[in-house]
Amino acid sequence: MMTTEQQTLEVTKADTRSSERHEEVDLIRVYIMGKRYMVPPTLTIMKAMEYAGYTLIRGVGCRGGFCGACATAYRILGDPKLYFGLACQTVVQPDMYLAQIPFFPAQRSTYDITEMEPIAATLFTTYPELLRCLGCGACTKACPQDIDVRLYMAAGMRGDIETMADLSFDCIMCGLCAARCPAEEAQYNIAILARRLYGRYLAPRSEHLEERLAEIESGAFDEVLMELKGLDEDELKARYKARDIEPK
Numbered sequence: 554m555m556t557t558e559q560q561t562l563e564v565t566k567a568d569t570r571s572s573e574r575h576e577e578v579d580l581i582r583v584y585i586m587g588k589r590y591m592v593p594p595t596l597t598i599m600k601a602m603e604y605a606g607y608t609l610i611r612g613v614g615c616r617g618g619f620c621g622a623c624a625t626a627y628r629i630l631g632d633p634k635l636y637f638g639l640a641c642q643t644v645v646q647p648d649m650y651l652a653q654i655p656f657f658p659a660q661r662s663t664y665d666i667t668e669m670e671p672i673a674a675t676l677f678t679t680y681p682e683l684l685r686c687l688g689c690g691a692c693t694k695a696c697p698q699d700i701d702v703r704l705y706m707a708a709g710m711r712g713d714i715e716t717m718a719d720l721s722f723d724c725i726m727c728g729l730c731a732a733r734c735p736a737e738e739a740q741y742n743i744a745i746l747a748r749r750l751y752g753r754y755l756a757p758r759s760e761h762l763e764e765r766l767a768e769i770e771s772g773a774f775d776e777v778l779m780e781l782k783g784l785d786e787d788e789l790k791a792r793y794k795a796r797d798i799e800p801k
């Protein structure tokens with residue numbers, strides 16, 4: 554029969570073996586700020602950092618791939634390539650090396666969009682550095698949204714506001730393009746100016762929206778709105794389910 558000490562030793566050994574097995578089977582090795590951590594391979598970079606004990610206060614926002622706060626650059630051991638991604642969306646890989654990107658202030662002009670004209674000169678005078686773009690494509694390689702930043706910058710240099718706005722539509726303003734730019738451009742700030750100019754002055758107006766707004770303003774729906782306000786939740790749900798739906 555084992556003594557209490559022997560039993561304790563056996564339990565400790567079993568625990569160690571089981572945790573080693575757990576490491577081998579379930580966890581992968583990553584490096585955060587140069588320190589090694591074993592983390593589950595299904596986690597995103599953001600969750601792996603939290604799993605490793607980091608409390609993220611800066612560089613985290615929506616956690617859904619929309620706000621651009623968590624832009625991250627990383628390397629993989631033995632691979633010379635520099636990779637980019639959103640920490641909330643990118644899943645960890647074995648031997649991933651992660652470090653925080655230093656904050657840098659990107660050039661951002663102050664303007665009143667209501668006093669601007671949707672012409673090429675507006676882009677050039679608000680952001681004169683636009684014309685300094687070298688077309689190297691480092692920005693495109695860095696974009697976690699797979700936007701061809703070089704292409705929209707080329708459109709901007711031609712003064713083509715519509716194309717610049719269209720090609721940059723998925724931008725989440727994370728700033729990785731500007732971080733990599735040898736010409737010190739703040740591509741994302743120039744692109745949002747193009748989208749603002751396009752949205753305010755150039756985008757075709759929806760005629761049926763204008764008509765519907767005029768109908769609402771004329772009071773055409775006042776009566777039915779009053780009736781809906783008087784319904785209880787079940788009646789509202791029934792009315793909603795029975796509504797006319799446009800054919801697919």
Ligand code: FES
Pocket residue numbers: 612613614615616617618619620621622623624639640641642
């Ligand atoms: S936290 Fe918002 S994009 Fe990742």
